[in-house]
Amino acid sequence: MRERTPIAVLVLLAAIAGCTRPSALFNERNARAHVNMLAGTIGNRTVGTPDNARARDYIIDQLRLFGFDVRVQEADARRPEIGRTARVSNIIAVRRGARDEAVGLLAHYDSSPDAPGAADDAFGVAVALEAARVLGAEANRSWSLMVLLTDGEEAGLMGAAALVGDREVSRRLQTYLNLEAVGSSRPVWLFETGPGNAWLLRPWAQGAPHPSGGSFGLEIYKRLPNDTDFSIIKRLGVPGLNFGAVGDSYAYHTARDTPERFSDAALRETGENVVAIVDRLEQVDITRRSTAEPTYFDIGGRMAASYGPIVSVLITGAALLLGAIGWLRVSREAIRMGGVWRLLLTFVWTILGAALVVAAMVGVTWALRSVREVYHPWYARPDRLFLLMAIVGSAVGWSAARLGQWLPGWVHGLRHPVVTWSVALPLWILLAGGALWFAPGAVYLWTVPLLAAGLLLAIVPPASGVGIRLASLLILAVSASLWLVDTLDLLRFGVAVFGRLPIVTPVFAYAALMALAGVMIVPPLVGVISRRRPLVRPSLMTAGLLLAASVVAALAYVAPAYTFDEPMRRRVRALQPARGEAIWEVAGVEPGLDLGEGAPGGWMPASGPLPGNLPWTRLPGPFVFRTRTPPLGPPPAAVGSFILRPLAAGTEVEVSVVPGEPGLIVTFLMPRGVTPARASLPGVERGGRWRATYIALPPQNLVFRASFGDTDPAALRGIEVLVTSRGFPGGAGWQRLPAWLPQERMVWSGSAAWQVLPGEDAIVPVPPLR
Numbered sequence: 001m002r003e004r005t006p007i008a009v010l011v012l013l014a015a016i017a018g019c020t021r022p023s024a025l026f027n028e029r030n031a032r033a034h035v036n037m038l039a040g041t042i043g044n045r046t047v048g049t050p051d052n053a054r055a056r057d058y059i060i061d062q063l064r065l066f067g068f069d070v071r072v073q074e075a076d077a078r079r080p081e082i083g084r085t086a087r088v089s090n091i092i093a094v095r096r097g098a099r100d101e102a103v104g105l106l107a108h109y110d111s112s113p114d115a116p117g118a119a120d121d122a123f124g125v126a127v128a129l130e131a132a133r134v135l136g137a138e139a140n141r142s143w144s145l146m147v148l149l150t151d152g153e154e155a156g157l158m159g160a161a162a163l164v165g166d167r168e169v170s171r172r173l174q175t176y177l178n179l180e181a182v183g184s185s186r187p188v189w190l191f192e193t194g195p196g197n198a199w200l201l202r203p204w205a206q207g208a209p210h211p212s213g214g215s216f217g218l219e220i221y222k223r224l225p226n227d228t229d230f231s232i233i234k235r236l237g238v239p240g241l242n243f244g245a246v247g248d249s250y251a252y253h254t255a256r257d258t259p260e261r262f263s264d265a266a267l268r269e270t271g272e273n274v275v276a277i278v279d280r281l282e283q284v285d286i287t288r289r290s291t292a293e294p295t296y297f298d299i300g301g302r303m304a305a306s307y308g309p310i311v312s313v314l315i316t317g318a319a320l321l322l323g324a325i326g327w328l329r330v331s332r333e334a335i336r337m338g339g340v341w342r343l344l345l346t347f348v349w350t351i352l353g354a355a356l357v358v359a360a361m362v363g364v365t366w367a368l369r370s371v372r373e374v375y376h377p378w379y380a381r382p383d384r385l386f387l388l389m390a391i392v393g394s395a396v397g398w399s400a401a402r403l404g405q406w407l408p409g410w411v412h413g414l415r416h417p418v419v420t421w422s423v424a425l426p427l428w429i430l431l432a433g434g435a436l437w438f439a440p441g442a443v444y445l446w447t448v449p450l451l452a453a454g455l456l457l458a459i460v461p462p463a464s465g466v467g468i469r470l471a472s473l474l475i476l477a478v479s480a481s482l483w484l485v486d487t488l489d490l491l492r493f494g495v496a497v498f499g500r501l502p503i504v505t506p507v508f509a510y511a512a513l514m515a516l517a518g519v520m521i522v523p524p525l526v527g528v529i530s531r532r533r534p535l536v537r538p539s540l541m542t543a544g545l546l547l548a549a550s551v552v553a554a555l556a557y558v559a560p561a562y563t564f565d566e567p568m569r570r571r572v573r574a575l576q577p578a579r580g581e582a583i584w585e586v587a588g589v590e591p592g593l594d595l596g597e598g599a600p601g602g603w604m605p606a607s608g609p610l611p612g613n614l615p616w617t618r619l620p621g622p623f624v625f626r627t628r629t630p631p632l633g634p635p636p637a638a639v640g641s642f643i644l645r646p647l648a649a650g651t652e653v654e655v656s657v658v659p660g661e662p663g664l665i666v667t668f669l670m671p672r673g674v675t676p677a678r679a680s681l682p683g684v685e686r687g688g689r690w691r692a693t694y695i696a697l698p699p700q701n702l703v704f705r706a707s708f709g710d711t712d713p714a715a716l717r718g719i720e721v722l723v724t725s726r727g728f729p730g731g732a733g734w735q736r737l738p739a740w741l742p743q744e745r746m747v748w749s750g751s752a753a754w755q756v757l758p759g760e761d762a763i764v765p766v767p768p769l770r
Contacts, residue, residue: 048696124179191217322454472527717759
């Protein structure tokens with residue numbers, strides 16, 4: 001959308017036209033074949049493993065078949081800020097255009113160690129490959145096209161960290177589309193843009209046939225503990241668009257993230273969007289740069305609006321001004337109808353009623369939890385809880401209004417649509433002002449409905465009940481188009497997010513979001529249906545609400561808490577100290593242990609740190625259990641050598657580690673208070689100890705060197721090597737999990753770690769010859 005297009009026109013167009021745009025020649029079946037190969041035939045593609053290499057070979061063959069020049073960037077990617085290094089192999093493919101500058105398609109082809117990775121991110125790779133086929137076949141393209149498929153994203157964005165150091169990429173890449181997923185179905189949101197460059201939103205708003213998302217997503221995303229390759233690439237100052245599938249997020253980073261689960265519609269619509277946007281970029285100067293932060297949102301998934309900060313300021317200013325004018329007009333009419341006292345009473349009763357409604361929604365959530373054996377009984381069937389909350393909230397609001405009839409007439413509130421707006425508009429103005437300060441990317445959610453309300457209520461005669469109701473209906477259409485669908489998507493997404501966070505979900509979380517949406521949807525709805533005269537048979541409404549609440553409460557009560565498709569997430573870990581028994585931990589968000597036959601005994605709640613001053617912290621989670629078992633056996637990597645060499649100004653340590661299996665993680669841990677002056681790997685201090693981590697060890701060996709100044713060489717014998725494997729000794733399946741971990745309604749992420757003390761057999765340092 002162009003900045004000068006009035007927002008009201010966009011809303012009206014969305015309402016009256018089932019606007020369709022020509023679909024691109026993106027072939028959904030081709031994309032599905034890529035997903036099946038990567039996540040089905042090949043399966044888990046953890047960085048550094050043979051299956052990761054198989055996936056890379058397949059992708060390279062496909063890109064060369066499409067006519068791209070392909071090379072592999074082999075690199076030791078480093079992220080000094082987190083003390084991490086990883087061996088990665090990024091795929092860089094180029095289809096040259098008339099200009100050297102390039103548009104990029106970005107995704108990552110590795111997967112989480114705990115998932116086949118159909119959604120995350122075989123989906124992104126499949127869309128990029130099929131879009132590359134379509135776009136690469138188009139003749140006379142102005143801009144070059146780059147397909148950038150990174151490795152090691154799941155290991156801490158390591159592939160992207162290496163990619164930004166590639167000279168061709170940093171020189172040629174001018175803009176890009178990143179394709180990610182935390183879910184297996186629609187919606188596929190445009191949830192992040194940047195840095196700045198509001199111009200980049202126009203090809204999406206004008207060209208994407210299935211636009212979805214809004215700048216409110218950035219406000220949510222930056223408050224979540226998540227990152228994507230986009231977080232690294234944008235450090236180059238290159239503007240981009242970040243897309244992510246967010247529907248059906250139960251399978252994210254679990255064994256359930258399989259090809260058959262991923263939605264065909266999400267593949268098709270995302271692919272058509274990508275091709276359409278890149279084609280639109282042919283008409284844009286992609287070398288342009290600006291610092292403008294955009295506001296953008298879709299309208300019913302058919303159209304989209306985007307505008308820069310100047311238009312945003314104008315909309316906000318106009319909304320606040322017209323909202324204030326509209327409030328003065330309707331308040332004056334409300335005072336004429338009942339006086340100042342009755343209007344103030346209406347304010348008070350409305351606030352009390354709203355508080356009771358929210359309290360009822362929180363209460364019914366608490367009650368459902370209290371009568372079930374789990375803390376998240378709604379997890380697998382959240383819509384039943386949301387419907388129950390809505391019905392109970394409506395019933396409490398209705399009951400409060402009915403009880404008011406028993407009060408003396410002089411304390412009754414006013415009944416009229418104009419009174420509804422005299423109460424709602426001040427709250428909308430306050431919310432718009434607060435959003436402008438705390439969440440500017442989401443401010444349109446309040447300013448656009450406020451602008452519509454202020455404009456209409458400034459025009460319609462306040463004394464006209466029909467006019468106010470018609471205005472309320474139009475305001476409801478605007479507000480609902482922005483709030484209704486996205487709120488439901490966010491509620492469902494929130495259930496899955498809370499399911500993987502190491503906390504018990506607060507009972508107020510969902511009520512808070514529903515109340516926020518209700519503030520924007522309920523007032524215009526009441527303005528449409530309210531009347532001065534009471535209902536003839538109000539008892540029928542009361543009976544209907546009570547019946548509906550009873551039926552939905554029963555459905556929520558009998559709903560399964562966890563199922564195969566919506567499983568409980570749990571973590572398991574085995575820790576092997578250098579000497580003694582192994583320590584096992586199991587963590588989750590539910591209090592039960594629920595292990596299968598053959599599990600070790602002696603489990604106890606783990607409330608404190610690990611015993612014996614071991615170098616690991618307790619698993620995160622509200623419910624953690626711990627036990628001891630016989631040793632796990634030798635570590636899957638051996639320390640080849642540990643050498644202390646005297647230097648003129650101190651001591652050098654050399655440690656060689658030889659892996660016994662692919663994809664291992666090794667951490668070099670210094671004694672407390674000892675920090676290297678120089679080291680061959682970047683490290684950070686955490687918990688009072690300096691550490692450097694290397695992910696996906698080279699098959700031959702890894703040599704770590706560090707030099708120290710005045711440190712006593714004897715203290716350096718206390719250096720530890722921690723070896724972590726994604727599987728367990730004797731484990732079964734591709735995750736190599738113990739057989740006693742139930743799989744029916746649970747999914748597991750797990751690892752085994754060994755503590756090695758190589759300094760015990762260190763070569764004694766020899767003074768340098770004089």
